[in-house]
Amino acid sequence: MAAPWVSLRLVAPMWNGTRGIHRLGGAVVPEGNQKKERKMLQFLNNHFYDVEALRGYLLQREMSKVHLKNRSFTWLEEQHGPYSAGAFFILKQGGAVKFRDKEWIRPDKYGHFSPEFWNFREVPVEAVDASDCEINYEGLDNLLLLKELQSLSLQRCPHVDDWCLSRLYPLVDSLQELSLAGCPRVSERGLACLHHLQNLRRLDISDLPAVSNPGLTQILVEEMLPNCQVVGVDWAEGLKLGPEEQPQDTASPVPA
Numbered sequence: 001m002a003a004p005w006v007s008l009r010l011v012a013p014m015w016n017g018t019r020g021i022h023r024l025g026g027a028v029v030p031e032g033n034q035k036k037e038r039k040m041l042q043f044l045n046n047h048f049y050d051v052e053a054l055r056g057y058l059l060q061r062e063m064s065k066v067h068l069k070n071r072s073f074t075w076l077e078e079q080h081g082p083y084s085a086g087a088f089f090i091l092k093q094g095g096a097v098k099f100r101d102k103e104w105i106r107p108d109k110y111g112h113f114s115p116e117f118w119n120f121r122e123v124p125v126e127a128v129d130a131s132d133c134e135i136n137y138e139g140l141d142n143l144l145l146l147k148e149l150q151s152l153s154l155q156r157c158p159h160v161d162d163w164c165l166s167r168l169y170p171l172v173d174s175l176q177e178l179s180l181a182g183c184p185r186v187s188e189r190g191l192a193c194l195h196h197l198q199n200l201r202r203l204d205i206s207d208l209p210a211v212s213n214p215g216l217t218q219i220l221v222e223e224m225l226p227n228c229q230v231v232g233v234d235w236a237e238g239l240k241l242g243p244e245e246q247p248q249d250t251a252s253p254v255p256a
Helices: 031-047 051-069 075-093 115-119 188-196 214-224
Strands: 096-099 125-129 151-153 177-179 202-204 229-231
Touching: 075 096, 075 115, 075 125, 188 214, 214 229
Parallel strands: 125 151, 151 177, 177 202, 202 229
Antiparallel strands: 096 125
16 A cells, blocks of 8 residues: 655745745745755655655755864874864864963954965964864864873763774873763763873763762762762762662561
């Protein structure tokens, strides 16, 4: 039995003397936009017959965008050096970088940023704020060009997972501050991979939904990194006993 299909009825265009088309609400839409919408409707009609197929297509399209954002920029290393190449990747992601003894460089709301950092070929990047960026496992190839990085914020990065944390070992000699706050894919397994970062002095592991027992996890991380201040978790969180687990007072009389 063929899958059901809901027919789409297009409103006939009505010219009003301008280069546009009236819709039911009376708004004027440029001709070019209407052509794009018709092409999109025709594309959907030709390729999708149910919501799941459309959902799969949109997901694949979104992942293709993420893959493109994380393509390798290591070829820039030959022309501009590793520091500028790594900084370019972060800035293209929408993050911010701080070269040693320089001010922070951030893109504006349109994604534009000053090209002056190309002049800092020999100046190490000491801090990166990649909060909310779409960095993934592949994109770390560009970040790890920054061998002297001291501070790294990966707050709320949706694609940073346990595998990504296992790749941070090249920063073992330099990294002192790391924030993973709000990363939805980071679990206890990923945090265990940080054992080699013995130079860490501050680690933020707040709001990690994939961590099942935050309080116990913080205690274990503190033992693993004794010289590091682990913040963001109430040590008692996740350690509280439920009513059925509370110890009973055996000396109290049993009610009749």
